[in-house]
Amino acid sequence: MPNPPATFALIGAAGFVAPRHMRAIQDTGQTLLAALDPNDSVGIIDSYFPQADFFTEFERFDRHVDKLRRKGRPVDYVSICSPNYLHDAHIRFALRNRAHAICEKPLVLNPWNIDGLHEIETETGARIYNILQLRLHPSIIALRERIHRDDTSIRDVDITYITSRGNWYQRSWKGNLEKSGGIATNIGVHFFDMLSWVFGPVRDSQVHLSRPDCAAGYLELAQARVRWFLSINADHLPASAREQNQRTYRSITVDAEEIEFSGGFTDLHTESYRHILSGQGFGLDEARTAVETVYQIRNASPQGLRGDYHPFCAQVRE
CATH class of the missing domain: 3.30.360.10 (Dihydrodipicolinate Reductase; domain 2)
Incomplete structure (x- = not known):
């Protein structure tokens, strides 16, 4: 039997690059369960995953992801398209929920942040991937x-x-x-x-x-x-x-x-997701x-x- 689709949550749904991630999730046959952005101008979601739950408050999004995990339908990956200075915190959120993180560049702003993320990878067993298309x-x-x-x-x-x-x-x-x-x-x-x-x-x-x-x-x-x-x-x-x-x-x-x-810039996010889902990725x-x-x-x-x-x-x- 084929593997069931991987489940995703997305942080930063109103951002410039978020539609490329939504398209990549759709084009690789996966499912977006939930999205977060403090800005509610996110009608683009309707073009990809109109049934996804949407939140403008991190606390409610956090609660929802936790409830999904406890009900046996955990999020497998968290796609992170938030402002650069929040990447480190949002990656940590993903790994605390035992989800892999797929983060836009720059992964973090400071080199020492990478050392801390290495520790959390080791503790949780989840992986952190950077889009280096x-x-x-x-x-x-x-x-x-x-x-x-x-x-x-x-x-x-x-x-x-x-x-x-x-x-x-x-x-x-x-x-x-x-x-x-x-x-x-x-x-x-x-x-x-x-x-x-x-x-x-x-x-x-x-x-x-x-x-x-x-x-x-x-x-x-x-x-x-x-x-x-x-x-x-x-x-x-x-x-x-x-x-x-x-x-x-x-x-x-x-x-x-x-x-x-x-040429080909917009398709490279889909290729990045294919690499990650096949066990590769950066x-x-x-x-x-x-x-x-x-x-x-x-x-x-x-x-x-x-x-x-x-x-x-x-x-x-x-």
């Missing part, structure tokens, strides 16, 4: 294989990611450094994970710009010299993107060769390097436009 992107997998075939070369890499955001961004938790970790953490952590996964461990890190709307710096990895630029400011978009009314611009070049990876040890990298960037003193800085830095106005 670029590791599943075919173009990135192909790049990694190519780099590993020639492990003696040091590549010159430029990574540029601009995702335009309106005034609301800075007034939300995302604009609060203590809650989001800032630009490099909130929109860049999966790129830093990808860079280390492809090119090896970080040997040096410099920050040239660190502002509420953009950040830029230089990383030296085992097999790459990386200039990176991240922004939420539409004024930083290149002319080619503005002419086509594009609000987002992604580019990775390796030795001046463009790596095409723009756990605490895989998440650690990126958390350490963005923590170092967040706490570094920007040195200004000196050294080998990303060319987009020149257009950033004070």
